[in-house]
Amino acid sequence: MFKFNSLLVFILSFLIFSCGSNNGNKKSDFSLQIDQNKSKFKLNDELKASILNEKNKQIDSVSFYLGEQFLKTARSTDYNLNLQNVRLGNQNLRAIIFYENTSDTLSKNIQILNTEAPKLYTYEIVNSYPHDISSYTQGLEFHEGTLYESIGQYGKSKLRKVDLKSGDVLKEVELDDQYFAEGLTILNNRLFLLTWKEGEGFIYNLDTFEKTGTFGYNQSEEGWGLCNNGEQIFKSDGTERIWILDPETLAETDYIQPTTHKSVATKFNELEWVNGKIYANTYTYPSVAIINPENGAIEGLINFKDLNKQVTQHDKLDVLNGIAYNPDTDKLYVTGKNWDKIFEVKIVEK
Template structure:
């Protein structure tokens, strides 16, 4: 039977709006964070995506591998991003969380810094000369120097932290549900939120995020699917099926796709997963 693109997307997200992921770290679907008390000068907005008049035609994409690079098989990838010509990574798990700079993009010196042993690291992004990263349930975000990895402070984080990216004007945060939150990149105060849907149905388990050419790309937790989201409406325009990228035997609960990095200067796209042996440079192409 031929499934529609939307049916494939629903299957990848668990099959229904109420599907519950397996109970492992990051696998429990988090409740949407409660609204925080923002300063009066910060106006928060809740965007309700308009529902399509009829069934939405989702674009379906696949991939072609261009290059593959070594990746630590004990690195539980939470975030992947490019800044200043280098590829950076954040990893998670208590006692194993770290910031990493890879040397696969050129002459950049590799570096690694462990996060505090009681911290469960999550997604990250570069803002100027800072690395802004999340923690899972620690209630804080972390600030490090981009070059030296020296800690520069923390900020309060409401609810769970999963994925993080930036559109150049605001931080965009996921928490494992179908909601994206927006934060001011200087004050870290909430400025709004957005629900993500396809054909009017919620798309849950949004995890690692990357901002690419005006879209938010998001891993769907415990799947080999990346969805492409309009950051103004929350509507999913299509999805990328990365099935087969890691074809060897792997733990379906832990060794999952989770890592998207886009280098706008070279227009190169990198993906990886938790404890995967490789980081892949891929080209996204329409599915036949």
């Protein structure tokens, strides 16, 4: 995972600007040019850039960054930047020019796409289990063999502990009417629950369902889905970003952008961690993306078309939403909003 220390970034930025950066209102003496004015690249491409120095300033060195990720430092005016091991999506290429005891920062917005199209998958139904037909499912997750579910809508939002085989509710807590429950995840005996537009999430004691704290969203726009890899928490907000959260403070420290070979994707809702990948359903579509958490590459797409035809049809039947992976049994389960079944499924490559 590409990590950066926010304090270190702040200190370096302070040093750069305090030594006389030409940023601000003063026009730069330099300009950053990309060969053929390209703005779209593929992972592992070589980006050719140059610094135009019309006033012939004495350049000491130029350091290139993609977002906060360091690429290289050199002394020439022409640069070949290899886009290996970088994050995909909409990125900001920065060149920090050090010259004559001062510095200047230039930037260009570029887009980096994956090299390969996502692999396509379909599904086979292995088994089905009863599910509360009134549950507007938002989050679904196994922990130590037990299923936990969050249910949305204003005035109807709940957090539940559920027996998979019978569908019985083992424990339940209702949210106040002003909250719309969204995704959940469980880490270190704490259950984290998002709300939709209310700008905060809730922390519960896993055993008692007692609410022990709250957390804010900082930069993300809304609360959609959550999952974790045992060390970090991942959060979707309906935009092109999946945020990476500190598991202790819940601060949004970084993000990835789910990206195919053609475009940057949005509207990822329910998230689930499955064998080192993030599984994410696209809201209102019967599909689940398989996302590389290191760089955001969408490596696969699972088509769950017609699965909704296997449940009781009624006027409140809604979209696929709810992915739960049981690591103890290596089994994957999916359901939907107001579906009366949870399905154990086998994923099959087309």
